[in-house]
Amino acid sequence: MNPDILRERQNATFDIEKLTNILDGGAERTNRRREIREVLVLNDPDFDYGTPTSLPTMILKLREYGISDPVEINWYKSMYWGTGREALGLHYVMFLPTLYTQCDSEQFNKWVPLIIGTYAQTEMGHGTHLRGLETTATFDPATQEFVMHSPTVTSIKWWPGGRNPLFLPLIFLSIPLSASLFDLFLSGFALPTCSGIVIGDIGPKFGFDAVDNGYLKLEHVRIPRENMLMKYAQVKPDGSYVKPLSSKLTYGTMVFIRSLIVGNAGIVLSQCCTIAIRYSAVRHQSEIRAGEAEPQILDYQTQQHKLFPLLATAYAFLFAGQYMIDTYNRISGDINQGDLSEMPELHALSAGLKAFTTWTANTGIEVCRMSCGGHGYSRSSALPDIYVEFTPSCTYEGENTVMMLQTARFLMKSYRQVQAGQQLSGAVSYLNKVHHRVMAPQAVSSQLDLNLNTLVDLYEIRAAMLVELAAQSIQQESARGKCQEDSWNNSTIDLVRASDAHCHYMVLKMFRDKVDQIEDPGVHSVMSTLAHLYAIHGMGNFTGDFLQAGVLTGAQVPSVSKCLKGLLAEVRPSAVLLVDAFDHHDKMLNSVLGRHDGNVYEAMFEWARSSPLNRTEVHESFHKHLKPLQAKL
Numbered sequence: 001m002n003p004d005i006l007r008e009r010q011n012a013t014f015d016i017e018k019l020t021n022i023l024d025g026g027a028e029r030t031n032r033r034r035e036i037r038e039v040l041v042l043n044d045p046d047f048d049y050g051t052p053t054s055l056p057t058m059i060l061k062l063r064e065y066g067i068s069d070p071v072e073i074n075w076y077k078s079m080y081w082g083t084g085r086e087a088l089g090l091h092y093v094m095f096l097p098t099l100y101t102q103c104d105s106e107q108f109n110k111w112v113p114l115i116i117g118t119y120a121q122t123e124m125g126h127g128t129h130l131r132g133l134e135t136t137a138t139f140d141p142a143t144q145e146f147v148m149h150s151p152t153v154t155s156i157k158w159w160p161g162g163r164n165p166l167f168l169p170l171i172f173l174s175i176p177l178s179a180s181l182f183d184l185f186l187s188g189f190a191l192p193t194c195s196g197i198v199i200g201d202i203g204p205k206f207g208f209d210a211v212d213n214g215y216l217k218l219e220h221v222r223i224p225r226e227n228m229l230m231k232y233a234q235v236k237p238d239g240s241y242v243k244p245l246s247s248k249l250t251y252g253t254m255v256f257i258r259s260l261i262v263g264n265a266g267i268v269l270s271q272c273c274t275i276a277i278r279y280s281a282v283r284h285q286s287e288i289r290a291g292e293a294e295p296q297i298l299d300y301q302t303q304q305h306k307l308f309p310l311l312a313t314a315y316a317f318l319f320a321g322q323y324m325i326d327t328y329n330r331i332s333g334d335i336n337q338g339d340l341s342e343m344p345e346l347h348a349l350s351a352g353l354k355a356f357t358t359w360t361a362n363t364g365i366e367v368c369r370m371s372c373g374g375h376g377y378s379r380s381s382a383l384p385d386i387y388v389e390f391t392p393s394c395t396y397e398g399e400n401t402v403m404m405l406q407t408a409r410f411l412m413k414s415y416r417q418v419q420a421g422q423q424l425s426g427a428v429s430y431l432n433k434v435h436h437r438v439m440a441p442q443a444v445s446s447q448l449d450l451n452l453n454t455l456v457d458l459y460e461i462r463a464a465m466l467v468e469l470a471a472q473s474i475q476q477e478s479a480r481g482k483c484q485e486d487s488w489n490n491s492t493i494d495l496v497r498a499s500d501a502h503c504h505y506m507v508l509k510m511f512r513d514k515v516d517q518i519e520d521p522g523v524h525s526v527m528s529t530l531a532h533l534y535a536i537h538g539m540g541n542f543t544g545d546f547l548q549a550g551v552l553t554g555a556q557v558p559s560v561s562k563c564l565k566g567l568l569a570e571v572r573p574s575a576v577l578l579v580d581a582f583d584h585h586d587k588m589l590n591s592v593l594g595r596h597d598g599n600v601y602e603a604m605f606e607w608a609r610s611s612p613l614n615r616t617e618v619h620e621s622f623h624k625h626l627k628p629l630q631a632k633l
């Protein structure tokens with residue numbers, strides 16, 4: 001083991017295993033995750049790491065081992081595929097959940113165990129604006145069929161993942177918005193089961209290469225009436241339409257996946273922090289004091305300033321992901337029982353946190369890559385691949401700006417309810433105080449009150465202020481004679497800013513609540529330090545907001561920076577131990593820089609030598625192209 005990394009692991013001030021258990025949701029979950037990883041994957045002789053041929057093996061193994069819990073499926077898949085996406089991701093996270101949530105019992109029993117599918121909602125002309133989708137589904141009572149049709153070029157279904165002839169049906173959204181299971185293909189390499197279907201691949205993408213995103217054009221293709229998913233809405237044999245309790249129930253799968261993406265952003269950021277911080281512990285470069293040995297780059301304050309707030313953010317997002325999934329499970333359970341009262345809040349929370357966490361993680365991955373210098377740009381670091389695979393999450397499952405504006409809709413509605421004298425509950429209850437906000441007591445002192453509860457209060461006040469400013473912008477636009485829609489559009493910068501601040505407050509609050517639950521003193525202490533770092537770093541980034549909210553004075557601004565530097569120094573001794581607690585296996589991380597043993601250079605040389613370009617002493621291109629050219633010169 002590299003001596004630097006060995007030294008970093010001595011004198012731990014907290015129990016790493018206990019922190020890993022907290023991240024997993026308990027010791028039993030950690031044990032189960034490791035059992036899946038060590039026994040069912042790494043020690044499986046059939047396991048040929050991450051090669052496409054292993055996809056069928058993976059599916060059959062999942063069935064052989066009886067792994068059906070979605071989280072355990074993801075644990076298994078992530079060991080098989082490491083940090084990359086794989087062709088079946090969409091099947092597990094969108095196609096199956098749609099069947100689970102939108103099929104009536106007969107359809108569920110008929111389809112769920114048997115098929116692999118995709119989710120074809122987006123069209124070439126519309127991805128965000130679902131009410132603008134053009135594909136039609138026209139019921140023909142004479143034949144008890146729906147006639148599915150793509151009337152225009154912009155109505156061609158565009159992007160469905162895993163849309164190759166190998167795959168079976170797809171969930172199809174069409175006008176009127178209902179989800180019909182559209183059985184297009186038989187298993188295997190069968191051609192379309194009926195004419196009128198034009199499919200293909202949409203061509204090379206920025207990345208996401210393991211997933212073939214396709215296109216699908218339908219020309220009056222008929223499917224049985226029974227293929228409409230009929231849990232919430234039905235078309236009866238006589239053609240009569242039974243409306244769902246809410247038209248938004250059809251959007252349920254998107255809410256589910258957005259909820260998952262929150263925790264996934266934390267996982268991806270934790271992977272990158274593991275790579276960058278372990279590498280920064282073994283990389284020596286330049287000098288701090290003349291004549292002395294080159295220091296670990298992790299001892300440069302700037303390197304700590306790049307990485308430690310991201311480390312804190314990774315923990316914050318992992319805890320936010322746990323909260324999000326628990327909230328999703330609770331509210332979707334109520335919805336299943338017909339209680340839709342909290343559906344708007346679930347939509348607003350999942351939409352906002354999905355955007356907030358993916359935007360932040362997306363930027364953070366690049367900071368981690370650049371903090372590793374040239375070696376970060378090498379594919380051996382895994383950081384370029386992680387970025388390329390993660391960055392579309394800011395677009396898919398709800399484009400982030402649009403998602404922030406959906407959260408803003410909920411915030412504005414809540415604000416108007418407070419103005420009308422209503423008492424709010426839930427995540428926006430802080431708006432009840434928006435008109436009675438008193439200056440925070442600490443604003444009169446020059447010292448920053450570092451109490452975590454006080455910091456949460458400051459973020460709450462900041463969010464309330466920005467919600468009020470956005471509402472006032474809309475009111476001012478209306479007062480200038482603008483219609484409601486234009487008043488809204490002319491305030492969308494403020495609205496996104498308000499939603500962002502609301503999500504920032506929510507994430508810090510969840511982090512504080514999680515820290516409060518930690519009983520082990522050592523773990524509590526180091527997590528409390530990270531939560532403080534997350535809060536103070538945010539105050540440094542948005543100082544203007546806190547000044548404008550009147551909870552920070554000009555005299556206190558220098559102490560924000562001073563406090564930040566102190567917290568960076570406090571995290572330094574535990575940095576490697578904190579990424580060890582994420583428990584990312586080398587095989588899954590697949591990064592030369594992020595190896596647990598820190599033996600980076602030897603591994604990098606081996607990695608380079610294994611390149612196909614080095615298979616021969618002289619590359620064949622010399623003989624094929626250069627040598628003939630030289631002969632003519």
Ligand SMILES: CCCCC/C=C\C/C=C\C/C=C\C/C=C\C/C=C/C(=O)SCCNC(=O)CCNC(=O)[C@H](O)C(C)(C)COP(=O)(O)OP(=O)(O)OC[C@H]1O[C@@H](n2cnc3c(N)ncnc32)[C@H](O)[C@@H]1OP(=O)(O)O
Pocket residue numbers: 070071074089090092093119121122127128129130131161248251252254255257260261264343344347393395396397398399402406409410413
């Ligand atoms: C299982 C374990 C696995 C773990 C894996 C871990 C993580 C996963 C990581 C990555 C994912 C992996 C694979 C997936 C990768 C790629 C696949 C990508 C797939 C896709 O992209 S699928 C397509 C996604 N498309 C969208 O998201 C479309 C976005 N657009 C919309 O949602 C809607 O058009 C809109 C923007 C919300 C507007 O809708 P609209 O009907 O026009 O409503 P409005 O007029 O704006 O509002 C009316 C009213 O309705 C409320 N509303 C809107 N949406 C919802 C909702 N979903 N739920 C509840 N309520 C909703 C809205 O709030 C308004 O209410 P008011 O009271 O304000 O009137």
Ligand SMILES: Cc1cc2nc3c(=O)[nH]c(=O)nc-3n(C[C@H](O)[C@H](O)[C@H](O)COP(=O)(O)OP(=O)(O)OC[C@H]3O[C@@H](n4cnc5c(N)ncnc54)[C@H](O)[C@@H]3O)c2cc1C
Pocket residue numbers: 090119120121122125126127128129158159160161208213392395396397398399400401402405
């Ligand atoms: C890798 C990847 C995989 C995908 N997989 C699938 C899949 O399997 N199935 C599927 O159905 N789809 C899939 N998609 C499509 C994806 O869901 C859409 O791309 C996404 O919903 C965004 O819609 P759009 O592309 O139409 O962008 P647009 O909505 O056209 O966005 C373009 C710009 O317009 C802005 N904009 C749009 N509306 C508003 C508004 N109301 N207010 C302010 N600004 C606005 C956006 O903020 C953005 O800046 C995938 C996409 C990617 C990148």
